[in-house]
Amino acid sequence: MIMKHNFNAGPSILPQQAIDATIDALRDFNNSGLSIAEISHRSAGWDEAMDECSVLWKDLLSIPDGYEVLFLHGGASQQFLMAPYNLLQTRAAYLDTGVWATKAIEAARYYGEVQVIASGKDSNYSVIPEYAIPADVDYFHFTSNNTIFGTEILADPDSPVNMVSDMSSDILSRPVNVSRYAMIYGGAQKNAGTAGLAFVIIKKDILGKVSRDIPKFFDYRTHIKDKSMYNTPPVIPIFMMKETLKWLKGIGGVAEINRRNQAKADCLYGEIDRNPVFRGTAAVKNRSRMNVCFVLDEKYAGKENDFMELTKKYGITGIKGHRSVGGFRASLYNALPLTSVEVLVDCMKEFEKMV
Numbered sequence: 253m254i255m256k257h258n259f260n261a262g263p264s265i266l267p268q269q270a271i272d273a274t275i276d277a278l279r280d281f282n283n284s285g286l287s288i289a290e291i292s293h294r295s296a297g298w299d300e301a302m303d304e305c306s307v308l309w310k311d312l313l314s315i316p317d318g319y320e321v322l323f324l325h326g327g328a329s330q331q332f333l334m335a336p337y338n339l340l341q342t343r344a345a346y347l348d349t350g351v352w353a354t355k356a357i358e359a360a361r362y363y364g365e366v367q368v369i370a371s372g373k374d375s376n377y378s379v380i381p382e383y384a385i386p387a388d389v390d391y392f393h394f395t396s397n398n399t400i401f402g403t404e405i406l407a408d409p410d411s412p413v414n415m416v417s418d419m420s421s422d423i424l425s426r427p428v429n430v431s432r433y434a435m436i437y438g439g440a441q442k443n444a445g446t447a448g449l450a451f452v453i454i455k456k457d458i459l460g461k462v463s464r465d466i467p468k469f470f471d472y473r474t475h476i477k478d479k480s481m482y483n484t485p486p487v488i489p490i491f492m493m494k495e496t497l498k499w500l501k502g503i504g505g506v507a508e509i510n511r512r513n514q515a516k517a518d519c520l521y522g523e524i525d526r527n528p529v530f531r532g533t534a535a536v537k538n539r540s541r542m543n544v545c546f547v548l549d550e551k552y553a554g555k556e557n558d559f560m561e562l563t564k565k566y567g568i569t570g571i572k573g574h575r576s577v578g579g580f581r582a583s584l585y586n587a588l589p590l591t592s593v594e595v596l597v598d599c600m601k602e603f604e605k606m607v
């Protein structure tokens with residue numbers, strides 16, 4: 253097997269320890285003699301696995317009392333609908349910082365008025381626009397990390413109203429002050445595990461305030477009451493999430509991963525800024541630590557494929573930029589080691605000599 257340096261944007265690199273534990277569970281879950289793919293979620297050992305996953309979330313992010321962690325189907329995209337379904341009575345404020353923010357806005361419009369308080373669209377989302385959160389809305393929604401454009405809001409905003417954040421692509425990459433939020437959600441397939449699952453961290457007392465009838469399945473209270481087992485949960489992705497969180501705890505939790513993520517981002521942005529062949533696309537003050545977007549300087553236009561060819565020689569995979577931005581995107585999620593970033597930097601240095 254060729255060792256790959258996996259810079260995929262999501263689904264993305266996972267800790268080997270989590271993959272190995274899942275392989276073991278696929279052969280034999282909890283010494284039952286049965287594969288995790290074959291068991292009922294009512295089987296012995298499953299409740300404990302689910303509880304452990306929930307406890308790990310609470311522990312890693314110091315989630316205060318009064319919040320619940322849910323594991324739901326449908327990815328982050330379903331949460332674009334479920335959040336306004338449960339929380340939007342009249343009007344909500346949304347910050348438009350990219351493709352995913354736009355999708356969340358489109359979804360919320362089915363349930364009420366959406367006030368887009370600022371948009372980065374004019375800059376092709378290379379900048380997080382200045383914004384002020386109004387006090388007369390049901391909630392404020394923002395995307396903490398813009399996976400496609402490589403910008404990130406690193407500090408928890410201070411909001412006069414309930415704050416909801418899509419943290420799909422930077423959750424667990426740094427400490428978060430959960431008490432500032434009414435809800436944090438995301439798809440699992442970046443830092444928290446594999447696809448097929450969304451995590452939802454929700455403050456219980458914000459629910460039950462809207463006047464519409466909510467079908468049971470789309471009501472967060474149903475999933476709180478049934479501990480995310482109102483219907484059959486995706487046990488394999490949940491197991492993998494648990495093992496991914498266990499790995500994170502084992503290496504020292506979010507404080508340690510925060511340090512490592514900063515070192516990885518410094519290493520790559522340092523090279524982008526030094527190397528005259530490359531140029532970063534996001535505003536320096538808004539640079540994402542998770543998704544590093546860059547292009548070739550105009551002088552080297554047309555040589556993109558040459559660089560892609562060279563990256564293959566280094567075992568680098570997954571750095572082609574999203575089609576809406578072009579160029580390259582290196583995703584530096586939690587499980588990616590600094591050594592992979594150093595290999596990419598070596599490759600960029602060789603390319604500088606070649607062109």
Ligand SMILES: *Cc1c(COP(=O)(O)O)cnc(C)c1O
Nearest residue numbers: 327328329352399418420421439
């Ligand atoms: C990947 C991603 C999504 C989409 O997640 P799905 O689980 O595929 O619905 C939403 N928001 C952000 C910020 C993402 O990075």
